[in-house]
Amino acid sequence: MLFIIAVAKNKPEVGGNVASMPNLLGSLNCKVEKKARETRTKKQLHKPEEVPTCQESIHRQLSMVDVLQKIGISRHFASEIKSILDFTYSYWLRRDEIMLDVETCAMAFRTLRMNGYNVSADGLSHISTDLSDTRSLLELYKASQVSTSDDELILDIIGSWSGHLLRQQLKSSEAQRTPLLREVEHVLDSPFYTMLDRLEHKRNIEQFDIIEHPILQLTSQTNQDLLALGVMDFSTSQSIYQQEYQHLDSWVRESRLNRLPFARQKLAYFYLSAASTMFPLELSEARILWAKNGALTTVVDDFFDVGGSKDELENLTALVEMWEQQEETEYYSEQVEIVFSAIYISVNELGSKASIVQGRDVTGHLVEIWQELLRNMMTEVEWRTGGYVPTLDEYIENAVVTFALGPIVLPALYFVGPKITESMVIDPEYSELFRLMSTCGQWRI
Known part of the structure; x- marks a missing residue:
């Protein structure tokens, strides 16, 4: 509860x-x-x-x-x-x-x-x-x-x-x-x-x-009325959050993510982290985006760590890179199809909603975030399979991205406050704040 x-x-x-x-x-x-x-x-x-x-x-x-x-x-x-x-x-x-x-x-x-x-x-x-x-x-x-x-x-x-x-x-x-x-x-x-x-x-x-x-x-x-209003708000919000979680649970099954034997199922964890911090009822889309992308990044992380062969990982990375050329899609395996389809459908759906909120097309930015994540994850795979030991600076620079807060946090910003212009997204301060956040998160675990 x-x-x-x-x-x-x-x-x-x-x-x-x-x-x-x-x-x-x-x-x-x-x-x-x-x-x-x-x-x-x-x-x-x-x-x-x-x-x-x-x-x-x-x-x-x-x-x-x-x-x-x-x-x-x-x-x-x-x-x-x-x-x-x-x-x-x-x-x-x-x-x-x-x-x-x-x-x-x-x-x-x-x-x-x-x-x-x-x-x-x-x-x-x-x-x-x-x-x-x-x-x-x-x-x-x-x-x-x-x-x-x-x-x-x-x-x-x-x-x-x-x-x-x-x-x-x-x-x-x-x-x-x-x-x-x-x-x-x-x-x-x-x-x-x-x-x-x-x-x-x-x-x-x-x-x-x-x-x-x-x-x-x-x-x-007045005391009674204050208490009644507090209880009423509590009960109403509980009902809304439970409905959102049920929707997300259905999404996991429809996306077939629950069929992947290697994947941790972290939906409840990510939804709770969203609902406990982005609590206003009007932030429903932000909570759903946060939870979906949190569950997806966990699946992708497990796929790159234990679930996929190098050929499967290269195939998935290439599919995300060729985002706009889906008529040329070829899946190396059913696992690749499940993972890529879940990413592709969710990013496009949430990108459309975020674009309406922002008054401009931001789907491309969401795609770029996922592309960068998979590129950096693939770099770690190449280090591992090639026996290369990166320097501390190389590792940290890459891990800032592979910690995978990008697809979770950055798209949610489009739903939680003032409109974010394209100039803000490309501003060095934006990148630096993300780097600091991911660095702190990485070293805390």
Whole structure:
């Protein structure tokens, strides 16, 4: 069973000002109600009895954003969240006095940086806190984990002492595991960069006491609606992912890849890696492409390593090189036919879909990626059969391609973000990023 929840990709630009900030929480609450209880009368679920201070308002808004992200339903509130973050960023840039509140400052730093805003850790350098204030210490510790370079000494120092103090609090409070202390324990044991977001969402839905944040003062009905929406999204996405996997499983059988005795069947592995990272429901084509090409590259790798004779491998390589001259196709064996047909049909099908998304023909680029892969794999075969021992530089240069991330990662880029122009594809930076990615992957296994 895959535990995945979808999120949104669009973030409309919306302005914000001090006077409007208290109403944003009401807007969020209304949206929760609309999504989870569309048949009920639309009304604002919560409106503070007293107008909060600006610092309290920003803290409350960021806390709500945090809750929505924790249970995986922030995609329903993209415009409101963008407005809150823009408003918070404007205060961050002004070094406004509201940022002297430790918890607000740390939460703002983490949330802004995690959402792509350019914020410096220097903003955390002059804060002071009550060393027994668990919430502030926890926010400081979480903020310290979003370092973007090796020389952010401020974050290293904050992470070290806040983590130490939090561990001391856990030791002295073993008998009373409150929701807050359980959250502290989880954050210390499982840094966010080691966890899949979808699994975190599942955990937070199951342990919904994360919503117990005093400053939010959410109504019981709002809590129920938030939970209902989280569960609904989780269930819907589960159904979609299972349908996609069933489609892929049928594709393996129709392509006869399951008949190849030498081939590892890695479809589930590749689909899970796609669904756990490219989780928005609208990225279906990217997930399918990733999984198909992952399964195909595994089959091709096994064919070159153990399954095919040199004649078969030369035949397959030649067929891929002669992509446009299929009337001259001659298969050395049934194995070659199965492997080549699966590559040819899948690349053309996915290339057509990617071309529609990009507004230009990109199938040729996908073909070139496969051609380069097979050429380099054939080079390794020639080294092996000829008894040639390559230099380390020769091996690494060739292995960057034969690690086979090219057909998996590069075509998926056409489905996951802004349009990619031909000039971007031929830019040296594009090739260098791919080289670095493949080098890191190669040496990690």
